Amino acid sequence: xxxxIIAGEASGDMYGATLMRALYRRDPQAxxxxxxxxxxxxxxxxxxxxxxxxxxxxxVEVAVHLRTVLGNISFCKHDIAEFKPDVVIGIDYPxxxxxxxxxxxxxxxxxxxxxxxxxxxxxKGRIKKMRRTLDKLCYILPFEEEFFxxxxxxxxxxxxxxxxxQIHRSDDEDxxxxxxxxxxxxxxPVIALLPGSRKQELKKxxxxxxxxxxxxxxxxxxxxxxxxxxxxxxxxxxxxGSNIDVVYDKTYSLLATAYAAVVCSGTATLETAMFDVPxxxxxxxNPVSIAIAKAIVSHRIKYISLVNLIADSPIVTELIQExxxxxRLEREFQLITNDSANRERMQGEYSDMxxxxxxxxxxxxxxxxxxSLLK
Numbered sequence: 001x002x003x004x005i006i007a008g009e010a011s012g013d014m015y016g017a018t019l020m021r022a023l024y025r026r027d028p029q030a031x032x033x034x035x036x037x038x039x040x041x042x043x044x045x046x047x048x049x050x051x052x053x054x055x056x057x058x059x060v061e062v063a064v065h066l067r068t069v070l071g072n073i074s075f076c077k078h079d080i081a082e083f084k085p086d087v088v089i090g091i092d093y094p095x096x097x098x099x100x101x102x103x104x105x106x107x108x109x110x111x112x113x114x115x116x117x118x119x120x121x122x123x124k125g126r127i128k129k130m131r132r133t134l135d136k137l138c139y140i141l142p143f144e145e146e147f148f149x150x151x152x153x154x155x156x157x158x159x160x161x162x163x164x165x166q167i168h169r170s171d172d173e174d175x176x177x178x179x180x181x182x183x184x185x186x187x188x189p190v191i192a193l194l195p196g197s198r199k200q201e202l203k204k205x206x207x208x209x210x211x212x213x214x215x216x217x218x219x220x221x222x223x224x225x226x227x228x229x230x231x232x233x234x235x236x237x238x239x240x241g242s243n244i245d246v247v248y249d250k251t252y253s254l255l256a257t258a259y260a261a262v263v264c265s266g267t268a269t270l271e272t273a274m275f276d277v278p279x280x281x282x283x284x285x286n287p288v289s290i291a292i293a294k295a296i297v298s299h300r301i302k303y304i305s306l307v308n309l310i311a312d313s314p315i316v317t318e319l320i321q322e323x324x325x326x327x328r329l330e331r332e333f334q335l336i337t338n339d340s341a342n343r344e345r346m347q348g349e350y351s352d353m354x355x356x357x358x359x360x361x362x363x364x365x366x367x368x369x370x371x372s373l374l375k
Contacts, residue, residue, distance in 0.1 A: 098130065264283060283320050307350075
């Protein structure tokens with residue numbers, strides 16, 4: 001079978017890699033052409049575009065880069081037509097992928113979307129188009145089941161969260177690139193700083209995280225860096241002589257070592273919870289993008305972090321926009337480092353949340369859904 005897979009962000013690259021591994025296991029003769037990153041490239045297949053050139057988030061940011069976005073859409077359609085896949089698979093990245101999937105369906109290709117857009121939060125109207133353009137929708141959050149049942153989406157199927165597959169593989173002793181403890185020259189407790197996977201997130205979160213670190217020499221702060229963003233950017237945002245190290249592409253090893261963490265909202269909040277690390281979540285974006293989002297997001301949405309969304313409870317504190325300031329960050333940092341009752345409460349609620357997610361297997365189930373669709 002011929003598979004065309006599109007991932008546009010770091011998390012999509014990670015999930016795309018585990019999906020490719022599952023597809024190859026079920027279909028050893030699979031031909032895969034993909035948009036993704038280094039993790040997907042390591043699984044084989046033919047790369048088309050790298051995620052470093054694709055990760056654009058926010059209304060204003062997309063508008064600024066509109067010519068690039070439209071150029072990528074046009075190129076992608078041409079590339080699919082040339083490759084003639086049996087199925088087009090979009091992984092998250094909905095602004096781009098839903099548009100491509102609509103075109104692909106109209107041109108006779110099977111379509112699968114893996115990891116649903118947050119329809120329950122905003123742009124619920126998308127579901128009408130998705131009913132027409134998707135042959136299969138594989139969603140990963142347990143509370144989404146009720147939403148799709150109420151909104152008549154028979155092709156939607158719950159597969160579980162692929163992050164569990166990734167963590168299980170990282171902890172596999174037979175995996176040569178798996179989880180290994182960080183070798184740090186320190187006796188101080190390690191604080192993990194996860195400032196995001198996009199340049200605009202990094203620029204808005206890392207400087208304030210670095211200021212916090214400067215105030216606490218009793219801890220050893222380590223940034224979870226991403227080599228695809230370039231080391232120069234991290235050095236530019238971190239003051240010289242600070243008590244901060246940067247480790248690249250070793251997030252899970254860092255979390256396995258960390259005493260606490262300051263995390264930019266996104267998949268990283270769930271990863272941090274999976275490693276049982278107390279955290280405070282922060283996020284700051286372009287004010288115009290945030291204002292637009294607030295205007296169209298459902299009033300029912302109370303949280304932005306995956307940890308709180310899955311549990312439907314404020315397990316972790318979220319510092320958003322104006323609340324993400326040094327005073328509030330310092331206060332919450334004290335609670336996750338020095339308040340033992342708060343740390344124990346948070347870790348106990350992490351455990352309850354992990355129970356909701358189950359035991360993994362999302363990648364295998366998604367591969368089975370795709371192959372079943374083609375047969």
